[in-house]
Amino acid sequence: MxxxxxxxxxxxxxxxxxxxxxxxxxxxxxxxxxxxxTHAVRAGGGEVVGVAGSSPAKAEQxxxxxxxxxxxxxxxxxxxxxxxxxxxxxTPNHMHAPLSxxxxxxxxxxxxxxxxxxxxxxxxxxxxxxxxxDRVAVVPFVYRFHPMAREARAQVAAGAIGKVSLxxxxxxxxxxxYPEEDNWRVDPRVGGPTRAFGDIGSHWCDMLEFVTGDRxxxxxxxxxxxxxxxxxxxGRAVTTEDLVTFQFAxxxxxxxxxxxxxxxxxxxxxxxxxxxxxEGSLRFDxxxxxxxxxxxxxxxxxxxxxDPALSPDASRMVTLPVGHPQGYQDCFNALVTDTGAAVAxxxxxxxxxxxxGLRAAVLAESVLASARERxxxxxPAHEGPVSEACxxxxxxxGVDGA
Numbered sequence: 001m002x003x004x005x006x007x008x009x010x011x012x013x014x015x016x017x018x019x020x021x022x023x024x025x026x027x028x029x030x031x032x033x034x035x036x037x038t039h040a041v042r043a044g045g046g047e048v049v050g051v052a053g054s055s056p057a058k059a060e061q062x063x064x065x066x067x068x069x070x071x072x073x074x075x076x077x078x079x080x081x082x083x084x085x086x087x088x089x090x091t092p093n094h095m096h097a098p099l100s101x102x103x104x105x106x107x108x109x110x111x112x113x114x115x116x117x118x119x120x121x122x123x124x125x126x127x128x129x130x131x132x133x134d135r136v137a138v139v140p141f142v143y144r145f146h147p148m149a150r151e152a153r154a155q156v157a158a159g160a161i162g163k164v165s166l167x168x169x170x171x172x173x174x175x176x177x178y179p180e181e182d183n184w185r186v187d188p189r190v191g192g193p194t195r196a197f198g199d200i201g202s203h204w205c206d207m208l209e210f211v212t213g214d215r216x217x218x219x220x221x222x223x224x225x226x227x228x229x230x231x232x233x234x235g236r237a238v239t240t241e242d243l244v245t246f247q248f249a250x251x252x253x254x255x256x257x258x259x260x261x262x263x264x265x266x267x268x269x270x271x272x273x274x275x276x277x278x279e280g281s282l283r284f285d286x287x288x289x290x291x292x293x294x295x296x297x298x299x300x301x302x303x304x305x306x307d308p309a310l311s312p313d314a315s316r317m318v319t320l321p322v323g324h325p326q327g328y329q330d331c332f333n334a335l336v337t338d339t340g341a342a343v344a345x346x347x348x349x350x351x352x353x354x355x356x357g358l359r360a361a362v363l364a365e366s367v368l369a370s371a372r373e374r375x376x377x378x379x380p381a382h383e384g385p386v387s388e389a390c391x392x393x394x395x396x397x398g399v400d401g402a
Contacts, residue, residue, distance in 0.1 A: 022085070023340040026078045026108075027051045028099055029090030030062035033113055037088045038066050039329060040336040052078045079103050086136075086343065089113060092190045093198075097122050100137070104129050109136040109343050111336070114202060115364070116357025118192030123361035127354040136342045138335070139357035141206040143271060144350050145331035145338075147305045147317040148292040152275070152282045153211045153350075154311035155294070162279030164212050164252060169274050170259035171200040172267035176242065182230040188240055194364050195240035197223075200271075201260040201367070202360040207273050209359070210350065211284075214252040216363065218378050221246035221370040226263050246367055269328075290325060313349055 023046030027034050030053035038048050048068050052075040053059040063071035072078040079087055079102055087103035089096055089112040100112045110130070116139050117123040130137035143149060155161060175181065185191035185199060192198055209215055223241035230238050244260040261267070271286035280296035292303040305314070306322040317334055320326055338348035362380055370377040 023047070023336075023343070024049050024083055024085045025088055026081065026084040026086070027068075027088045027090060028075050028078065029053065029088075029092075029113075030058045031090065033090040034062065034088075035066070036329065036332050037090050037111070037336070038068070040332040041088070043329075043333040044337040044340055046336070046340065049083050050078045050081060075099060076102055079106050079108060084108060086111060086339065092184050093118050093192050094190050097126060100126055101129055104133040104135055104137070107133070107135070109138075109339070111138045111140065111339055112354075112357070114139050114141065114357060115192060115198050115361060116354060117361055118198075120358065120361040120365050123354075123358040127358045130354045136339060137354040138339050138342075139352050139354060139360075140332065140335055141203060141210070141352040141356060141360075142328070142331040142335050143203055143207055143286055144210050144352060145317055145334040146284070146286065146289045147310070147314045147326065148289055148303070149207065149211065149284055150317055150350070151292050151303060151305075151311055151314035152273075152284050153213075154313055155282060155292075156212055156275060156277070158311075160280065161275065161277035161282060161296075164214060164250075164254045164275055164277045166276040167208055167212065167250075167254055167256035167273065168258065169204065169272040170261070171204045171271045172259070172264040173200065173262045173269055174265050174267050176227070176230075176262040177265055179227040179230055179235070180232060182235060186230055186238055186240060187236075191240065193240065194368055196242055196260050196262050197244045197367050198360075198364050200262070201244055201258070202364060204258055204260065204271060204273065205363050206352070206356060206360060207271065207284075208256075208258075208275075211273060211282075212250070212252070212254070212275060214250040214254060215381075216248045216379050217251050218249045218376050219246050219363075219366050219370050220248075220376045221367040222374075223368075223371040241371075244367065244371070246370070289327065290322065 025041045025046055025048050027038055027048055041048050050070040050072050051059055051062050051068050052072040053062060056073045059071035086109040089099045093115055096112050097117045100110050103110045116126055185195050222245055224243040225238060226242050228238055229235050242263045247257045249255050274281060274283040283293040290305060294301050294303055304322060305318050338351045341348045342351055366377045366379045
């Protein structure tokens, strides 16, 4: 395989993601993701004008810790503030749909954490609502924003590895290894019917489809659980999965497999994608994001983000000199900056929108159906009909997130 300079898939510059206009954000949710979103808004020159959480005390604590002007007891009150342009929904999963719908109805742009919804039908309703409202509506599949993930995509699009025939990898964590470790994601009433796949497997599938430009059309999956109860003294019964393995086929004729786990000792956040074609292979490891492995018959090499032949779309994501690592927060910063550019009327390349969140929900339901029925399942095309009715609005409670 020859490693060569390729043309961007869209407009790009060499000075980083496009600078947005004024970006005034509301953050709903005071957990880990609320902190990440707050830092990302500010990194791009935006302002977090208010925060809401599951209680006035938590909202005030977050406001004070992050020097935000106002804490709100009521998330809807915050959404309807006239000085809010973009609503960032960083809550537990069951609140994503009602809060996003409320924001769209108020004429706001939305950045909603994944999963967009806990079922595909509601995700369709949200996608329709965003389109009808003509608002920018983003789902943070942030691993797309690693420069070397963009480079892998550009290499595949340029034909550098030939026709893609195989893709494999996985996403491994260990934060739920022990039975005493618990989280709201474990409760299907809050997190939804899938946990390991919905939480991290969806990221892997998004990376696969983003990098290859291909679509999964069929899956054969199995799920497993090593802890049937969680929490102190036996805690509560668990019904969602700890592990998923699946095979898949794509519209372009490729095949592949992936392993998804939240209970793999020693693995903290290892998202790995390897794509092989008729001329070469590429491998991206999210825990080592500064480089991209490129292999071929008779030649292997490492592409780094200071490579002079780096594609324009990868180059625009480079914000620090090599040797100063870029990571997870930098990806979020780039996503929010590109969201701001879209709000200002631009069309930044690769911004994940509600349709991508719908795609993840459709894939999740297909994986669960395959595991439950022990058979191959065809994955519906996400461009299919959408419901005309929006999901019913639920009470605005329990919105801190993690």
